[in-house]
Amino acid sequence: MLSQRRLGTATLALGLVVLTDVLRVFLPSVITIFGQAASTPAELLGAFAVGWFVLALAAPVLVARVGSATVGLAAVLVLGAARLVLTAAPGGPAQLWLASAGLLAGLVWLAATAARVAYPVPGLVLGMTASALGHALLGTYDLVWWQRWPAWVASVAVVAALLAAETAFGRAAGRAVDDRPPPNRRGWLLVGPALLLGGMVALSPAVAINAMSYWYGEAGTAAPPPFALAPLGAAVPLFLLGALTPWQPRWRALPPVLLVAGALLFGYGPPTLLTVAVLAGAAGLGGCLGLTGDGASPQPTDRSGTGPAYAAVGGMLVFAVAALVYYAAYDIGYPNQWVPAVVAALTGVVAMRATGASDGQPRADPAPELPRWRLAVLAAVVALAAAWLHGPWLVSTNRPGPPEQVRLVAYNIRMGFGLDGRFDLTALDRMVGRADVVVLSEVDRGWLLNGGHDTLGLLADRLGMPYVFAPAADPLWGDAVLSRWPVQRARTRPLPAVGAPTGAQALGVTVDLGAGVRLAVVSTHLQPPPGADPVVQARAVADFATGYADGAPLVVAGDLNTEPGDPAFTAFTDAGLVDALAAARPLPTSPADDPREQIDHVLVSPDLVAADAVAVPGTASDHLPVAVTLTLPDR
Known part of the structure; x- marks a missing residue:
C-alpha cells in the first residue's frame, strides 16, 4: 500500500x-x-x-x-x-x-x-x-x-x-x-x-x-x-x-x-x-x-x-x-x-x-x-x-556621446501573441528591429489567461534594453517604454475610464542621452468608450505630457484608437504636437493581416524632425508597429 x-x-x-x-x-x-x-x-x-x-x-x-x-x-x-x-x-x-x-x-x-x-x-x-x-x-x-x-x-x-x-x-x-x-x-x-x-x-x-x-x-x-x-x-x-x-x-x-x-x-x-x-x-x-x-x-x-x-x-x-x-x-x-x-x-x-x-x-x-x-x-x-x-543585465549604449537621431518604434504587442495564436518572441524581436526607444501597448506581466508569462521581461532580455512598466487594467497589464539609454523620472497618471471596460494610463519617462541631452517619452493606450472617440482621454494625456516634458523634446506614442482628423487626434495637435508619421500617410496599422485603420501613432514636439516613417509588415501581433527616425534639436 x-x-x-x-x-x-x-x-x-x-x-x-x-x-x-x-x-x-x-x-x-x-x-x-x-x-x-x-x-x-x-x-x-x-x-x-x-x-x-x-x-x-x-x-x-x-x-x-x-x-x-x-x-x-x-x-x-x-x-x-x-x-x-x-x-x-x-x-x-x-x-x-x-x-x-x-x-x-x-x-x-x-x-x-x-x-x-x-x-x-x-x-x-x-x-x-x-x-x-x-x-x-x-x-x-x-x-x-x-x-x-x-x-x-x-x-x-x-x-x-x-x-x-x-x-x-x-x-x-x-x-x-x-x-x-x-x-x-x-x-x-x-x-x-x-x-x-x-x-x-x-x-x-x-x-x-x-x-x-x-x-x-x-x-x-x-x-x-x-x-x-x-x-x-x-x-x-x-x-x-x-x-x-x-x-x-x-x-x-x-x-x-x-x-x-x-x-x-x-x-x-x-x-x-x-x-x-x-x-x-x-x-x-x-x-x-x-x-x-x-x-x-x-x-x-x-x-x-x-x-x-x-x-x-x-x-x-x-x-x-x-x-x-x-x-x-x-x-x-x-x-x-x-x-x-x-x-x-x-x-x-x-x-x-x-x-x-x-x-x-x-x-x-x-x-x-x-x-x-x-x-x-x-x-x-x-x-x-x-x-x-534571469537576473538584471548591465546596459550600455556603446555610443561615445549624445546621438543626433533616435529611432523610435511604437507597437501594440497583444500580450506577445501573433495572429496565429503563437507566443513568438523571435517574431516580436524582428518586428522591433534595431530601435533605440520602444513604446509598447497591451503588455502582459503574468495574466493566467495568457499563460502567465512576463512578456515585457522576456522581450527586454532579447532586445538588451531596460524597461519601465506602468499598470493600466490591473498590476499585471499595461504599457511600457524600453530604451538603449538610461531612463529617469518615471511618472504615471491614470486616465478617465469614460465607460471603457479596460483601464488606461499615461506613462512618462525621461531618456538620458548623455551630456545633458534628454528626451521625454510618453506611452499610452487610449481606450475609447463604446461607440465613441477617446477624446476625453486624449486631452488628459496631452495635458499630462506637456506638463511632464516641461520644455524638453517630447514624444507621445502608442495605440491611440483614433484616426487622423478625429477629435481625439485633434486634441493632441491642438496641444502643439506634430504628427511624426504625416509624410507617410495613409499608414494603416490594424488589423495586421489586412491593415485598414490608422490608429497607432507617434506625435512629437515641433523641435523634433521626423523622417523615414514606416509601418513594419508582419503578423507577430494584431497591430503593425510604426517606426520613425527623430532628429534632435541642435544643442
Whole structure:
C-alpha cells in the first residue's frame, strides 16, 4: 500500500505539470485564435472555453463503466501526445484543437486519478510546486514555444515519466482496489481553485517578478530588479510548509484568513503591496490544502471513486468559470477584483469544513509522508537559482556621446501573441528591429489567461534594453517604454475610464542621452468608450505630457484608437504636437493581416524632425508597429 500511495502521488504531480502546460496554451488560444482578435462575442468565447470543462463532467460515468485504470492510461496517452505535438507550436486552428483535446484528456485523466487516489494534497502540492519552479527556471517562457531541440528532449522526458508512472500506478491500484481508504472528496474539489489562485497570484513567477519591480518606483523599475524572483523563493517554501505541516487546532483559522487577505490585496491593494499578496496567498493556499488533507478519513466511503471524480472535475469547472469571469471584465466591463477573493473564501470554507469533520479522529490510513523541510529548502534554492539565471543585465549604449537621431518604434504587442495564436518572441524581436526607444501597448506581466508569462521581461532580455512598466487594467497589464539609454523620472497618471471596460494610463519617462541631452517619452493606450472617440482621454494625456516634458523634446506614442482628423487626434495637435508619421500617410496599422485603420501613432514636439516613417509588415501581433527616425534639436 505504501508503494501504491507514493505512485499515486507521483502520478498526480507529473500529470498536473503536463496539464498545466496544456492550460497555458489552451487559455490564450481561446482568446487569440477562437477569439479572432476580440471580434468574437465574449459570450460565445466563454461558452467555447467552459464547454470543454462541462463536457468533462461525463468522465466520472466513463470511469465507473470502463474502469479507472483503463480510462486513466488512455487519457494520459492523449494528453501526452497533445503536449508533445504542441511543442512544435503549429499555431492557428491546429493549435487550438490540439490544446482543447489535450485539456479534455487531462480532465478525464484527473477524474480517473481521483477515483484511485484517496489523498490528493501531496500530489497536488508537488505538482504545483514543480510547475511553478520549472516556469521560473525557464524565465516564464514555456517549452511549448521554444521550437528548439532542448524543448523536445525535456518535453519527451516529462511525458515519458508520466506515462511510466501512470502505467505502474494502474497496475498497483488494480491489485489493491478493495484496500483503498475512503476518498478525500473535499481535497479533490480544491484542485481547480488551487490551480487558479496559484497561477493567478500565489505561485506565479511572472507575478513575483512584477511584484518586485514595484519596489523601485511609482511606475515600476527601469530595469529588471535584482533577484526579481526572490518573492517566489519565499512563497513556494511557505506553500509547501503550509500544506505538509499538521495544523494545531488553535491555528487552523489562520490559513483561510491569509488566503483571503492575499486575494483582497491582489484585487484591491496598491501595486506596492503585490509582494505581500503573493506571500500571504502562498502561505494561506498551502495551509488550506493542508487542512483539507487533515480531514480525509471521516468522509463517507465511496469505493467506486465516482464522488471524488465528480469533485475533481467540478473543481476544475470552478477554475474555468472564475478565470473567465475575471478576465471577461476587460472586454465587457464590470468590477472583477472580487473574483479571486470569492474563490479564496470558498477554498477557506471547504478547508475549515474538512477540519471540523476530522477533529479528534485520526486517519485510518494516512497519506504518504513527505520531507517537508527538505522540500522547502530545495524549492527556495531552485527559486533563487532561477533569480540568478534571469537576473538584471548591465546596459550600455556603446555610443561615445549624445546621438543626433533616435529611432523610435511604437507597437501594440497583444500580450506577445501573433495572429496565429503563437507566443513568438523571435517574431516580436524582428518586428522591433534595431530601435533605440520602444513604446509598447497591451503588455502582459503574468495574466493566467495568457499563460502567465512576463512578456515585457522576456522581450527586454532579447532586445538588451531596460524597461519601465506602468499598470493600466490591473498590476499585471499595461504599457511600457524600453530604451538603449538610461531612463529617469518615471511618472504615471491614470486616465478617465469614460465607460471603457479596460483601464488606461499615461506613462512618462525621461531618456538620458548623455551630456545633458534628454528626451521625454510618453506611452499610452487610449481606450475609447463604446461607440465613441477617446477624446476625453486624449486631452488628459496631452495635458499630462506637456506638463511632464516641461520644455524638453517630447514624444507621445502608442495605440491611440483614433484616426487622423478625429477629435481625439485633434486634441493632441491642438496641444502643439506634430504628427511624426504625416509624410507617410495613409499608414494603416490594424488589423495586421489586412491593415485598414490608422490608429497607432507617434506625435512629437515641433523641435523634433521626423523622417523615414514606416509601418513594419508582419503578423507577430494584431497591430503593425510604426517606426520613425527623430532628429534632435541642435544643442
